Each structure stands twice: as structure tokens, then as C-alpha cells.
Amino acid sequence: MAVGEDAHLKGISGAKRAKRYLEGTMRVSGAFANTDSPSCARKLTLDWPRGGQTFSFDLGGSMRGKPYHSDHFCAEVKNYQGPGDQGPHFVEFLAKCYVAQTQGYLFGDHYMWITWAPFAVKTWSQLNSTEKIEAAVIQHRERIFGDVSETEARSLIDQSTVKDVSARVWLIVLSEKQETLLPLDEWRAIVAGELTRKGEW
Amino acid sequence: MVSTVTESISEALEEIDPNRSFAQIKRILVTTLRDMNPQIQVTSTSYFNHTHVPDMVVRWPNDDDLTDRYIYLRTATEANDLKSDIAFLARENRPIVLALGNFEESTGTRALNSISVDQNALVLDLAALSVLTSASTADSSLTRLVSKSVIEGGQGVLDERTAARLTDTVTTGARAARRGERLATDEALAVASTTLSPPIARRLTAFLTTLWQGSGAPVGALERAPRYQQKLDESSLEYLLQGEEILDEEFWHRITRSLTLYDLLRMRRVPPADNLQHLMRAALISWDARACSITSHFTAAAPRGVAPWRWSVNSGILTFHAPSFILSVAQKVSQLTSVGEQREYELPPVEWVRERVQLLGLSLKAVTLLNGGRKLSYQGKEGRLHHEQLNKLSQTLGLGATVKDIEAWPPSGMPLRYNFSAHTSSVKSPRGSVPLLELVNTSVHLFTHLSSEEEELLMDVIPPGSFDLRNRRDLLTRPEAEPPDTPGHR
Numbered sequence: 001m002a003v004g005e006d007a008h009l010k011g012i013s014g015a016k017r018a019k020r021y022l023e024g025t026m027r028v029s030g031a032f033a034n035t036d037s038p039s040c041a042r043k044l045t046l047d048w049p050r051g052g053q054t055f056s057f058d059l060g061g062s063m064r065g066k067p068y069h070s071d072h073f074c075a076e077v078k079n080y081q082g083p084g085d086q087g088p089h090f091v092e093f094l095a096k097c098y099v100a101q102t103q104g105y106l107f108g109d110h111y112m113w114i115t116w117a118p119f120a121v122k123t124w125s126q127l128n129s130t131e132k133i134e135a136a137v138i139q140h141r142e143r144i145f146g147d148v149s150e151t152e153a154r155s156l157i158d159q160s161t162v163k164d165v166s167a168r169v170w171l172i173v174l175s176e177k178q179e180t181l182l183p184l185d186e187w188r189a190i191v192a193g194e195l196t197r198k199g200e201w
Numbered sequence: 202m203v204s205t206v207t208e209s210i211s212e213a214l215e216e217i218d219p220n221r222s223f224a225q226i227k228r229i230l231v232t233t234l235r236d237m238n239p240q241i242q243v244t245s246t247s248y249f250n251h252t253h254v255p256d257m258v259v260r261w262p263n264d265d266d267l268t269d270r271y272i273y274l275r276t277a278t279e280a281n282d283l284k285s286d287i288a289f290l291a292r293e294n295r296p297i298v299l300a301l302g303n304f305e306e307s308t309g310t311r312a313l314n315s316i317s318v319d320q321n322a323l324v325l326d327l328a329a330l331s332v333l334t335s336a337s338t339a340d341s342s343l344t345r346l347v348s349k350s351v352i353e354g355g356q357g358v359l360d361e362r363t364a365a366r367l368t369d370t371v372t373t374g375a376r377a378a379r380r381g382e383r384l385a386t387d388e389a390l391a392v393a394s395t396t397l398s399p400p401i402a403r404r405l406t407a408f409l410t411t412l413w414q415g416s417g418a419p420v421g422a423l424e425r426a427p428r429y430q431q432k433l434d435e436s437s438l439e440y441l442l443q444g445e446e447i448l449d450e451e452f453w454h455r456i457t458r459s460l461t462l463y464d465l466l467r468m469r470r471v472p473p474a475d476n477l478q479h480l481m482r483a484a485l486i487s488w489d490a491r492a493c494s495i496t497s498h499f500t501a502a503a504p505r506g507v508a509p510w511r512w513s514v515n516s517g518i519l520t521f522h523a524p525s526f527i528l529s530v531a532q533k534v535s536q537l538t539s540v541g542e543q544r545e546y547e548l549p550p551v552e553w554v555r556e557r558v559q560l561l562g563l564s565l566k567a568v569t570l571l572n573g574g575r576k577l578s579y580q581g582k583e584g585r586l587h588h589e590q591l592n593k594l595s596q597t598l599g600l601g602a603t604v605k606d607i608e609a610w611p612p613s614g615m616p617l618r619y620n621f622s623a624h625t626s627s628v629k630s631p632r633g634s635v636p637l638l639e640l641v642n643t644s645v646h647l648f649t650h651l652s653s654e655e656e657e658l659l660m661d662v663i664p665p666g667s668f669d670l671r672n673r674r675d676l677l678t679r680p681e682a683e684p685p686d687t688p689g690h691r
Contacts, residue, residue: 030249036276
């Protein structure tokens, strides 16, 4: 079966395409999109600590195999053709990850940013540094700490949480061509056969 | 319509941990699927909502015609999402895609149905599952037949409306077929052919046309009559036997023409339902059989939950429970003797057997006599053993000679071997068979000694045919010999 061609991608959300790509690695045992159902949306929605607003991730799921076995992940998916406004969105994403981490979020073992277009290429290698995360939290401090000054916010930031988030952020850049690299039908049958033999069914 | 199943699944979906949530949903579905058909095997995987790996695999270990079906659970309910997912599923795995919610109104439903049929896939939502598992319908056993058929070979999209239409149309069609009403029967045949894959549609078609033929109407009168006669499958026969009682004797006589004893024995278990009793009354006259045994009650384990004078089927053996004996019918003697402990019965005296053989109108062919450690086997000249010869043989062995086995021709002319030690009777020829009524009546009268009251009660259930001992005793001018003690367990 020829998969991943344009016809298959047409009308499919970025979250669904990202889900399919991750599952194709066979290292994700299952994932779901925020838009699938109200119960899925509830799992991926969190409260900003201040201001009564909520935010949500696009995708959540579980992983298998060392070193991630039984870990849960959540992902923000940007189905963009170019950098667009990903810079400010990524900063907000880091602030959301910090909040999720302080709340002991079930899907917070890994925070994935999945995009089809790179952005902020000059600072790409530092995008998930502790400094960037701290800066993101300060930028969005009103919804995290309330009406506090920048200095006050800096003193309120939990450095250990910042380090945790830094270690857990993934940056994944996909392309349409890459999406065609799915396991072949016969390989999937071999995986299924092996799982049956090992009694994992 | 919300059923307990869908309520439980909706509750499980609220569990925040997806592994726990899906494990719970899979447990609910395993129970639900096994309720629909206790013979299926369902295996769950550790994957969930996965593009490539199924959540569950359904197997039919007792049905060689059905290959595995892979079940894919889906959190999405939107037609375009599901359509895109189905393109990745292998047609040979006959996928079942269960959306864990209700389908949204969408313009993509028609396209989803089309790709589902192309991919040999069934796509249903929780509302459709609720309809299929609902026990509140007037004829729940028929609804179960529809549900089983859908899991076995359903294809296309089923939502609440189409699932209800399928169930209603088949239920109404089955009732109409029973009465020989063409329109509703044809509608049921049409919906079966569009909703089910061809092999499963053929089974449901066989069921509906059997009911139709039972009404006495010709198959050719149906617009959607099958080109070739199909056999009733096990679940259809089960529905027929366990469904609403059908008192019409003619119906059952017509049904027995399209069934054989072998079809019934292929069923693992049929409780002593009313319709089985009606079927057997007709079948005794028209079916053939090969082997049976008689077990005295004082040697057999008391049957559980089976009222006397009733037929039931268990593990490929047709059983009739009388107050003082159990009659078992099977394809081979080895099946009868392998069930439970093999017993050895006290052998009857030669004179008693001689008299019974004469009363039953059997022609003796061969005999094996025993007396103490002495054994004598004899085959009559030109195949027939005359009673005088039997007396001489008995005298050779001396007083107290007993009969171990005989070979005799009943009126149908196919030789039968009656073993008095094991209380079994069987057709000697490897491919032969005799009328069931002949096998049953000769065996009962050779291996039991019924009181006249019991004989009369038995005749209400098993017609004596030409083996009414009272009439035959009257016909025979000679005085009746005093029967010996009833042969019993040694």
C-alpha cells in the first residue's frame, strides 16, 4: 500500500499526522488527539495557576521500550509550511511545560514540539535551555504567579522544575517525505507475529 | 439508547491514564464479545488507538471458515479521520474499527462506508454497539444472532440508525419467513447481503430460507432466493432451537428435510429447549443414524437440569433422558464409550434375547454366547441364524448361557451389531446407516425392560413405528415367555 502520499495527508490535522508518524516508529504504544473527543480534550487540558484560564496540548500518548518504557508524553503540533509565528508560540509552550511540570502532569514525562518548519534557527540549539525556559516563565508570569514584578517572578521560579523541563523537551521537525517512511505492511506483520510469540498480545 | 456496555466504556474513557483506561475498555469488550458468542477467543494487545497495531484480536477456534478479525479502537469519531485511518489497515485482517463515541454528523460518512466495504472493514460507534448488545428487544436471541453475524462478517459503517435497521429488518424478516410473507423476507435477505461479507451473508440467507421453506412456501417465490441451497450454520440452528417455540408440526417435518443428524451433532451444546423436542419428534421419522447406547440410570450419573422424556445435545452426542435410562446417539460407538467410565452390563439369557428378537421382528445373522469361561460365536448359514439353531447353540453351552452380542437385520435391511455387554448398537458397514427410529426402538427394547406404563409414556415421545411390543405380542400366537430379571450393572 502506498501511504503518506498527498491524498492521504489532505484534510488531516497536523496532530493526526504527528500521531501516525510517532506510531510508525513502533515506540509509541498509543496516542490520542485533543480534538478526538471531549474526554481526550480533558486529559490534555490544564489550568493556568492564575487568571482562571486553561491551556491544552494537541497530542498525548504512551511510549514503549527502554529508556522510555511506560513514559507518557504530550505534544504541541505546528503544521506550518514556514517559521511563521512559531517563536512566540514556542516561548508560551515552554511556560505551559513549566506549569504542567509543577502540577505533576501525568503526560509530562516528555514535552514534544512537533513542526514541519524550523524556526529561530540562529538559537536552535539553545531553544530548550534553562535560560530560555526561565525567560518564558517570566514572560508569562501573570498567568503563573499573578501580578508580580519580573524580579519577584524570577525569585518565585523553581529552578529544579526548570531543569526538569529542559531535560524533557523534544524538538521534532517532520517533512511530508519523511512521513512516507512508514513501516511496510510485511514488517508490521512480523512485529505482530513477534509480539504474539512473546505473549504481548 | 444507552446500554450498560456503553455506559461502562464512557466511564472508563474518563480515567486519565490511557493505559489503564484502555485496559478497562478492553476488559469490557472481551466480556461483551464473549456474551455475544461464548466460543470466540479475544486477545488484547498492549497497544491502544494505534495506527498499525490492533487493540484486540478475535478468533473463532471452532469455525474453520472464519479467519481472525483485528479490532482497532478509536478515540476519534469524525468520518474523515476514520477514513484516513482505515487506508492503513490490512484488508486480510478484516478490521473492526470501533469509535469510542458516537459518530458526528458528517458529509464524509458515505465515503467512509465505501472505503470500509472496499477494505473488508466494519466501522461502528458506541451507539451501534449499544443497539447490538441491547437485551431489551422483543426477540433477544435473534438480536444475538444478528450481533454475532455482525462481529463475524459485518462490513461498512454502522451507527445507531443503521444498526437498529439491520436488527429490526432481520428480526421482522425471520418472523415473516416463518409465515411465508415474501416482502419482509426479501427485505431481510437484501439487508443481510449489503451489511455482511458474502460468507456470513450466505449463513444468514440459509437461516432465513430455511424458515421460509419451513412455512411450506417455495424458495423460488423469493426475489432474493439464493442460487444454491446453503446449510444452516451452528448459530442459526441454535437460534432456531432456542428461540420462540414453534408448535407447527409440519414446519418441523419440512425443517428435518434440510437438516441431518450430523448437522445437529456438530453443535457443542443444545439445552433441552422445546423446539429441540419438536425437531426430534419429526427427525425420528426422517433421519438416519449409525450408533447409539443405552445407560441404565442406576449406573449413570444423574443428569443435571434435564427433565425426563426430553432430548438435549452435549459435546456432539444427542441424548434422550428417560426416568430409568439415558439414550445416547452419536456418529461412532467410540464417541459413546469414551464418555465417562466404560461400564459392563450383566448379560441376558439366550431365551430372553430370542424372544425380544422375535417380538421386534429382527432377523438374526450372528451371535456370541458365553457361559462361564466358555465362548461360542456362530454365524448363520447364508447369513441367517434360525431360532432352532440358536436353541441348539445354547444347549451346547449348557444351562445359564448368556448372549454377549448379536448381529441382526432390522426391517430396513442394514445389519446392526447389538453389544449386550456395553449396551451399544451400531451399523456394521462403515458407510451405512439405518432409520433413527429403528435404531432407537430396537436398542431400547433390547437393552431395557420397561414397565407397560413406561412403555406408554415413551411412546408419547418416541413413536414406536413397527416396534410397538404390545401389538406385536398380540400378533404372535405363542404365549409370552417370563422375562428374566432386568439386566443390570455387574
